Amino acid sequence: MLSKKTKYGLKALTYLASQSKGEPVQISEIASHENISQKFLESILLTLRNTGFLGSKKGKGGGYYLLKDPGEIPMTTVIRVLEGPIAMVPCVSLNFYEKCDDCPDENKCAVHKLMLQVRDSVLEVYRNNTLADLISE
Amino acid sequence: MLSKKTKYGLKALTYLASQSKGEPVQISEIASHENISQKFLESILLTLRNTGFLGSKKGKGGGYYLLKDPGEIPMTTVIRVLEGPIAMVPCVSLNFYEKCDDCPDENKCAVHKLMLQVRDSVLEVYRNNTLADLISE
DNA sequence: TTTTATCCTATCGGTTTTATAGAGTAATCA
DNA sequence: TGATTACTCTATAAAACCGATAGGATAAAA
Numbered sequence: 001m002l003s004k005k006t007k008y009g010l011k012a013l014t015y016l017a018s019q020s021k022g023e024p025v026q027i028s029e030i031a032s033h034e035n036i037s038q039k040f041l042e043s044i045l046l047t048l049r050n051t052g053f054l055g056s057k058k059g060k061g062g063g064y065y066l067l068k069d070p071g072e073i074p075m076t077t078v079i080r081v082l083e084g085p086i087a088m089v090p091c092v093s094l095n096f097y098e099k100c101d102d103c104p105d106e107n108k109c110a111v112h113k114l115m116l117q118v119r120d121s122v123l124e125v126y127r128n129n130t131l132a133d134l135i136s137e
Numbered sequence: 138m139l140s141k142k143t144k145y146g147l148k149a150l151t152y153l154a155s156q157s158k159g160e161p162v163q164i165s166e167i168a169s170h171e172n173i174s175q176k177f178l179e180s181i182l183l184t185l186r187n188t189g190f191l192g193s194k195k196g197k198g199g200g201y202y203l204l205k206d207p208g209e210i211p212m213t214t215v216i217r218v219l220e221g222p223i224a225m226v227p228c229v230s231l232n233f234y235e236k237c238d239d240c241p242d243e244n245k246c247a248v249h250k251l252m253l254q255v256r257d258s259v260l261e262v263y264r265n266n267t268l269a270d271l272i273s274e
Numbered sequence: 275t276t277t278t279a280t281c282c283t284a285t286c287g288g289t290t291t292t293a294t295a296g297a298g299t300a301a302t303c304a
Numbered sequence: 305t306g307a308t309t310a311c312t313c314t315a316t317a318a319a320a321c322c323g324a325t326a327g328g329a330t331a332a333a334a
Contacts, residue, residue: 001221001222001225001226002225002226002248002252003321003322003323004322004323004324005322005323007226007248010247010248010251011246011247011248013247014247026278026279026280027279027280028279034239035238035239035240036239037323037324037325039324039325039326040323040324040325042280042281043282043324045280046280046281046282049280049281056279056280056281057279057280057332058278058279058280058281058330058331058332058333059277059278059279059280059331059332059333059334060277060278060279060332060333060334061278061279061332061333062278062279062280062331062332062333063279063280064280075251084138085138088138088139089138089139089144101172102171102172102173103172107273108273109148110147110148110150110151110271110272110273111139111144111147111148113271113273114147114212114262114266114271115139117262117266118259118262118263121258121259121261121262122255122258122259124258125251125254125255125258126255129251129254134247134250134251135247136244136245136247136250140290140291140292141291141292141293142291142292163309163310163311164310164311165310174292174293174294176293176294176295177292177293177294179311179312180293180313182311183311183312183313186311186312193310193311193312194301194310194311195299195300195301195302195309195310195311195312196300196301196302196303196308196309196310196311197301197302197303197308197309197310198301198302198303198309198310199300199301199302199309199310199311200310200311201311
């Protein structure tokens with residue numbers, strides 16, 4: 001199940017992408033427009049800022065804004081930051097690989113075999129979608 | 138992330154599928170062979186039995202066995218029973234649909250748009266894999 | 275120097291997950 | 305019949321995670 005953090009984060013990003021570029025948008029505006037708890041959104045935007053997706057400006061007229069063009073933000077990077085690994089088990093993860101405690105041989109493991117396919121399949125979707133692709137015109 | 142319940146359940150199913158058909162296999166044998174807590178596995182096998190995947194036999198020489206041919210058990214059905222909905226958000230789920238509280242219009246929602254693609258993509262993987270496909274020869 | 279709005283940390287209640295304990299039931303075999 | 309075996313079921317609990325909130329610190333602008 002997708003976490004609300006990711007869901008809200010994505011909504012906030014698309015909202016920012018649909019605004020005039022570089023113009024700071026306040027948390028409160030995003031929160032009310034997308035029906036998100038403001039305080040919760042605050043922490044999400046903070047991690048998006050600390051991971052290089054957003055810039056921020058303090059004080060009056062401040063807010064958050066996209067640092068890159070929406071077309072240059074693939075979903076792979078967004079999802080990894082907000083949701084974590086794309087793979088459903090660590091033993092098939094590209095960026096967060098971890099061996100299973102059980103499982104003497106990954107190549108004979110049914111779960112491994114299946115989840116490898118799922119990972120590749122999901123990865124392709126995320127690679128084919130940038131933030132720009134998700135904005136409804 | 139895939140739950141251990143699903144992981145263990147899949148492993149148990151493939152173990153059963155690799156055994157001679159119809160022969161009951163004891164919980165303890167599966168548990169030790171696949172490095173699973175026996176008591177936990179017990180409850181998993183029970184749900185697989187109650188959902189029509191496994192049959193059981195009590196008493197000496199008893200155990201669990203597959204009710205169908207491994208080639209006739211698609212992953213879609215297994216995953217839905219063990220893990221729940223395949224979709225990552227209820228608003229794109231085929232079997233567990235639910236409208237989002239926020240989100241006035243699904244068709245304009247970025248999350249919806251993206252997760253619809255993910256669902257279709259994952260669904261195709263699950264549809265193309267039966268239990269038989271996961272057994273390593 | 276006051277206002278505005280982001281930044282940061284801590285915490286908290288609730289839910290889910292993973293696992294264990296133990297009593298109960300049914301089948302087999304001697 | 306009686307003992308053994310092994311599944312059945314319920315209850316419980318520790319741990320982890322999630323979603324949300326509180327409150328103060330910091331920095332920019334007016």
